[in-house]
Amino acid sequence: MILWIVATLLGMGALAWGFRFAGQAATSNGPKFRDMPFGVAYGYVLGTGILLWLIWAYTQGRSADTAIANKFFFLRIAIEGFILFSIAAWLFRILGRSVGTVWSKKMFRSMPLTASFGIMTILIYAFLAIFAGVIAPYGQEEVILGAAANIVPGGDPALGGDPDFYFGTDQIGRDILSRLIYGAQNTVGIAFATTLLAFFLGGTLGFLAATLGGWLDQLLSRLVDVLMAIPSLIFALLLMTIASVWAPQLGIPLTVFMVLIIAVIDSTRVYRLARAVGQSIVVMDYIEAAKLRGEGLGYLVFKEILPNATAPLLAEFGLRFCFVFLTIAALSFLGVGIQPPLADWGTMVRDLGGFVNFAQFAPLAATAPLLAAGAIALLTVAVNFVVDWMLHKSSGLKE
Amino acid sequence: MTEEPLLKMRGVKLEGRSDEKWNPIINGVDLTLARGEVLGLIGESGAGKSTLGLAAMGYTRDGVRISDGSVEFDGIDLLKASAAVKRELLGKRIAYVAQSAAASFNPAHKLMDQHCEGPVQHGVMGRAESEQDGIELYRKLRLPNPEQIGFRYPHQVSGGQLQRCMTAMAMSCRPDLIIFDEPTTALDVTTQIEVLASIRDIVEQFNTAAIYITHDLAVVAQMADRIKVLLKGDEVETADTRTMLSAPTQEYTKSLWAVRSFERPLKPAVLTSAVPVVSVQNVDASYGIVPVLHDVSFDMYEGRTVAVVGESGSGKSTAARCITGLLPPKMGQILVDGQVMPADYRKRSKDQLRQVQMIYQMADTALNPRMSIGQIIARPVEFYLGLKGAEKRKKVDALLEQIELEPTEYYNRLPSELSGGQKQRIGIARALAAEPKFIICDEVTSALDQLVAEGILRLLARLQDQLSLSYMFITHDLATVKAIADEVVVMKDGRVVEQGPKQEMFQPPHHPYTDLLLSSVPEMDPDWLTNLLEERGVDNIGDAAVGKM
Numbered sequence: 001m002i003l004w005i006v007a008t009l010l011g012m013g014a015l016a017w018g019f020r021f022a023g024q025a026a027t028s029n030g031p032k033f034r035d036m037p038f039g040v041a042y043g044y045v046l047g048t049g050i051l052l053w054l055i056w057a058y059t060q061g062r063s064a065d066t067a068i069a070n071k072f073f074f075l076r077i078a079i080e081g082f083i084l085f086s087i088a089a090w091l092f093r094i095l096g097r098s099v100g101t102v103w104s105k106k107m108f109r110s111m112p113l114t115a116s117f118g119i120m121t122i123l124i125y126a127f128l129a130i131f132a133g134v135i136a137p138y139g140q141e142e143v144i145l146g147a148a149a150n151i152v153p154g155g156d157p158a159l160g161g162d163p164d165f166y167f168g169t170d171q172i173g174r175d176i177l178s179r180l181i182y183g184a185q186n187t188v189g190i191a192f193a194t195t196l197l198a199f200f201l202g203g204t205l206g207f208l209a210a211t212l213g214g215w216l217d218q219l220l221s222r223l224v225d226v227l228m229a230i231p232s233l234i235f236a237l238l239l240m241t242i243a244s245v246w247a248p249q250l251g252i253p254l255t256v257f258m259v260l261i262i263a264v265i266d267s268t269r270v271y272r273l274a275r276a277v278g279q280s281i282v283v284m285d286y287i288e289a290a291k292l293r294g295e296g297l298g299y300l301v302f303k304e305i306l307p308n309a310t311a312p313l314l315a316e317f318g319l320r321f322c323f324v325f326l327t328i329a330a331l332s333f334l335g336v337g338i339q340p341p342l343a344d345w346g347t348m349v350r351d352l353g354g355f356v357n358f359a360q361f362a363p364l365a366a367t368a369p370l371l372a373a374g375a376i377a378l379l380t381v382a383v384n385f386v387v388d389w390m391l392h393k394s395s396g397l398k399e
Numbered sequence: 400m401t402e403e404p405l406l407k408m409r410g411v412k413l414e415g416r417s418d419e420k421w422n423p424i425i426n427g428v429d430l431t432l433a434r435g436e437v438l439g440l441i442g443e444s445g446a447g448k449s450t451l452g453l454a455a456m457g458y459t460r461d462g463v464r465i466s467d468g469s470v471e472f473d474g475i476d477l478l479k480a481s482a483a484v485k486r487e488l489l490g491k492r493i494a495y496v497a498q499s500a501a502a503s504f505n506p507a508h509k510l511m512d513q514h515c516e517g518p519v520q521h522g523v524m525g526r527a528e529s530e531q532d533g534i535e536l537y538r539k540l541r542l543p544n545p546e547q548i549g550f551r552y553p554h555q556v557s558g559g560q561l562q563r564c565m566t567a568m569a570m571s572c573r574p575d576l577i578i579f580d581e582p583t584t585a586l587d588v589t590t591q592i593e594v595l596a597s598i599r600d601i602v603e604q605f606n607t608a609a610i611y612i613t614h615d616l617a618v619v620a621q622m623a624d625r626i627k628v629l630l631k632g633d634e635v636e637t638a639d640t641r642t643m644l645s646a647p648t649q650e651y652t653k654s655l656w657a658v659r660s661f662e663r664p665l666k667p668a669v670l671t672s673a674v675p676v677v678s679v680q681n682v683d684a685s686y687g688i689v690p691v692l693h694d695v696s697f698d699m700y701e702g703r704t705v706a707v708v709g710e711s712g713s714g715k716s717t718a719a720r721c722i723t724g725l726l727p728p729k730m731g732q733i734l735v736d737g738q739v740m741p742a743d744y745r746k747r748s749k750d751q752l753r754q755v756q757m758i759y760q761m762a763d764t765a766l767n768p769r770m771s772i773g774q775i776i777a778r779p780v781e782f783y784l785g786l787k788g789a790e791k792r793k794k795v796d797a798l799l800e801q802i803e804l805e806p807t808e809y810y811n812r813l814p815s816e817l818s819g820g821q822k823q824r825i826g827i828a829r830a831l832a833a834e835p836k837f838i839i840c841d842e843v844t845s846a847l848d849q850l851v852a853e854g855i856l857r858l859l860a861r862l863q864d865q866l867s868l869s870y871m872f873i874t875h876d877l878a879t880v881k882a883i884a885d886e887v888v889v890m891k892d893g894r895v896v897e898q899g900p901k902q903e904m905f906q907p908p909h910h911p912y913t914d915l916l917l918s919s920v921p922e923m924d925p926d927w928l929t930n931l932l933e934e935r936g937v938d939n940i941g942d943a944a945v946g947k948m
Contacts, residue, residue: 035482110419285765289829292723292744293779294752307769 016041073363089117118385129184140182141341149173179343191325202267206274240336318387348372406432411468435606439623443848494569498581500561504553511549536567540597559590588919617921621928682731702867706884714893756830760842762822766814773810779832820851
C-alpha cells in the first residue's frame with residue numbers, strides 16, 4: 001500500500017516535470033512556463049488526475065449494472081447537482097445583469113459565480129419560507145390517508161417509491177416535500193429572528209462599551225468572557241433543559257425560550273466584534289471632533305460609528321445566521337429544539353437517520369434523511385458564499 | 400568613449416488597474432543613471448515617483464503593470480529577465496530603502512538577523528563576516544553603540560536610527576544601485592539631518608548610484624547630482640542640480656520653487672492692555688503617571704497666529720489637547736477671553752465648546768467617510784447655530800464658497816471623492832461653521848504637497864484677515880512658521896524653551912535648541928548640508944548637538 005502511494009507520487013512528480021518541460025519547449029521558453037515553480041506544475045497534474053477520476057466515476061454511476069451504479073450514486077448526484085447549480089447561477093447572473101436598476105446591474109457585473117449562486121439560493125429559500133402554505137402540497141403535520149409510511153424518495157414504484165410522493169414519506173406517513181418546505185419557514189424563520197435579536201443585543205452593548213470604555217466596558221467584557229468560556233452547545237442544551245420545565249408552568253412556548261437562549265449566547269460573539277470594530281472607529285479624529293462639538297452618545301453611536309461599521313457587521317450577520325441555524329438544527333436533532341409536530345430539518349434528520357444504513361445497496365432509501373441535511377448544507381454554503389463576497393468587497397480588494 | 404550607463408530606462412509606460420480598466424500612471428519616461436550618480440526624482444503625490452522608482456527594479460506593485468518600454472540594468476533587460484535572474488539582482492545589486500522603516504522591518508526579528516539575511520542568502524558573505532560588516536556599516540552611518548544596536552528589535556530604536564539601519568541593510572551586499580523612496584519624510588528636521596548626512600556619506604564612499612525620491616526640494620538639493628521633475632506621469636524637465644535650482648526652464652518647476660517664498664506681512668505689536676483670546680497659564684499635564692507638560696504658559700491674541708514648534712514628543716499636541724479639554728491639566732488653567740474654562744470638555748457648555756475649534760493633520764481620518772460633505776459641514780451649523788432647512792443650506796453654501804469649493808458640485812460628494820487638499824479645506828469649513836474665535840491647526844499642512852499646502856496657508860491667512868480669527872499653529876516645519884506665524888513658541892520635552900514675535904525668533908541670539916532647530920531646516924542651497932556639517936563638526940551632528948546644550 002505504502003509502496004503504491006510512493007510510486008504514484010513519484011510518477012506524478014515525473015509527469016509534472018515533463019509537463020513543465022513540454023510547456024517550455026512549446027512556448028519557446030515564454031515567461032509563463034519558464035518561471036513556473038515545480039509545485040504549480042504538480043498542482044496542474046494533480047488537478048487533471050482528479051478531474052479524470054471524477055469523469056470515470058461519473059460514467060460508473062450511470063452504468064446499467066445497479067451494483068456498480070449504487071456505489072457511485074451519491075457522487076453522481078453531487079456532480080449533477082454541481083453542474084446544474086452552476087448553470088442556474090450563471091443564468092441568474094445574466095438575468096441580474098440585464099434586469100433591474102443601474103445599481104443592481106452594476107453589482108451583478110462584478111459578482112463572482114459563487115455569490116450569484118448564493119443569492120439565488122437564498123432567494124429561493126426565502127420564497128419557499130414565505131409562501132410555504134401555498135406551495136406545499138400537504139400540511140406539515142398531516143398524516144396522509146391512504147399513503148404508506150416510509151415511501152422511498154425517487155418516485156419509482158420498482159424501487160419502493162410512489163410518483164405521488166416524489167420525495168417519499170416519513171415514518172408515520174407524512175409527505176417529506178411538504179415538511180421540507182414548512183421546515184424552511186420554521187427553521188430559517190426562527191434562525192433569522194434569533195440572529196436579529198443577537199445582533200441587537202450584542203451590537204448595542206459592544207458599541208456602548210467601545211464608546212464609553214472604563215468600568216462599563218470591563219464589566220460587560222468580563223461577563224461576555226464568562227459566557228464564552230462555556231461550550232456553547234452544551235450551555236444551550238443545559239439552559240433548554242431548564243426552560244423545558246419552566247415553559248409549561250409559565251405557559252410560554254418553548255420556542256420563545258430557545259430564541260432567547262441562543263440569541264444571548266450568540267450575542268457574546270457579536271459583542272466582541274462590535275466592540276473591536278467600534279474601538280478602531282472611536283480613535284478616529286472625526287469621533288474626537290464630534291465629541292469636542294459636544295455631541296451626545298446616541299449621535300455618536302448611530303450617526304458616526306454605526307455607518308462605518310455596517311460592512312463587517314453585515315458580513316458577520318451572514319456567518320452568525322449560519323451558526324444560529326445550525327445550533328437550532330442541532331438542538332432539534334437532540335430533541336430540545338423545535339418541538340413536533342412542527343416540521344424542522346434537524347428533527348427530520350434525526351427521525352429518518354436510520355435509513356443512512358441502507359446507503360450501500362439502496363441509495364434511494366438513504367436519501368430520505370439526506371434531503372433535510374442537504375437543505376441545511378445548501379443554505380449554509382449559499383450564505384457563506386455571499387458573506388465571502390461581501391467581505392471581499394468591503395475589504396477593498398479589487399483583483 | 401563614454402562609459403555605458405548603469406541604468407537605462409527607455410519610454411517606460413506604467414498602468415494601474417482601477418474601475419475595471421487600466422489607467423496610465425507613467426506615460427513614457429526616459430531615465431539614465433551613470434555609476435555613482437545620484438538622481439533626484441521629485442513631484443507631487445500621485446505624480447508616479449514611487450511607481451517609477453520600483454519600475455527601475457523591474458518590479459511593480461499589485462494592480463500595476465509595465466505596458467511599454469525597456470528597463471536595462473548593466474546590460475540586462477529587467478523586464479524580460481526570468482525570475483531566477485531577477486532574484487540574483489534584487490537585493491544584491493539593486494537595493495530599496497522604503498519610506499516607513501517602522502513598517503518595513505519585521506518586528507519579530509532582531510535588526511542584525513534581518514541585516515545578514517541578504518548577504519547570506521545571496522552568498523556574498525558568511526554569517527559571521529556579514530555581522531562584522533554590519534557593525535562596520537552601523538559605525539559608518541554613525542549609529543550610537545554600533546556593536547550592540549544590531550541585537551535590538553526594531554521597536555527598540557528610534558525612527559531616525561531605524562531609517563539608518565535600513566540604509567545599512569540596503570548597503571549590506573554593496574549594491575550598484577539603491578532606490579531611496581522618501582527616506583526622511585516621516586522624520587523630524589533634526590533627525591532628518593543625521594539621516595541625510597549618513598546616506599550621502601555612504602553613497603559617496605562606496606560609489607553607489609542612487610535614485611532619491613522625495614517631494615521636498617530642499618532635501619533633494621542636498622542629495623542629488625541631477626534632478627528630474629515629474630508631473631502626473633510626465634517628465635517636466637531634467638537638469639543638473641545647480642542649473643535646476645538657479646534657472647528652471649518650465650513653468651511648473653518655477654511654481655514649485657516659488658512656494659517657499661510665501662510670507663505674510665508683519666503685524667503691529669499687540670497692545671499690552673489687550674485681553675488674550677486664549678491664555679494657557681502654568682499648565683502641567685501627564686498621561687497616567689508620565690508627565691508630558693511642565694509649567695507651560697503662552698497667550699494668543701485676536702487676529703494673530705501663534706506657531707508652536709518642536710520635535711515630535713515635545714508636547715505640542717498635548718498642549719492643544721489641554722486647551723480643547725480632551726486632557727484635563729494636572730495644574731494650571733486655560734482662559735478664553737479672560738474666563739476660566741472647565742478643565743474637562745464634558746463640563747464645558749455648548750457655547751464654550753463652540754469657541755475653540757480644531758483642524759486635524761490627517762484629513763482622511765478627520766472626516767467621517769460615510770457622510771457627505773454637506774452633512775459634515777451642516778452638522779455644526781445645525782448643532783451650534785440651530786439653523787434648519789433652507790437657512791442651513793444657505794449657510795453651508797456660503798461656507799463652501801469661503802473655502803473656494805463650488806457648493807453645487809461638492810455638496811453631495813463623499814470625502815473619498817476629494818483630493819487631500821480639498822479634504823483639508825472641508826476640515827477648515829467644519830471648524831468655521833461653528834463661528835469660533837480660535838482655531839487649533841494641528842500640523843494641517845504636513846501631509847500635503849507643497850503647492851497644495853501653500854494654497855491652504857493662503858486660505859487660512861485670508862480667513863484670518865476677514866474674520867479676525869486666532870490660530871494656534873502646531874507644526875514641525877519651520878518654513879511654514881516663517882510663512883504664517885506672528886508669534887513663535889518653541890517647545891522641547893514638555894517645556895516652553897523660548898517664545899516671542901517671529902522677527903525676533905528668526906534673528907540671533909537664541910536659546911541653543913532654537914538655534915539647532917532653525918539651522919536644521921534644509922535650504923535650497925545645494926551646499927547647505929556641507930556647510931552646516933562643517934560648522935557643527937562632522938562627528939557631532941544631531942545627537943551630539945542636542946547633548947551639548
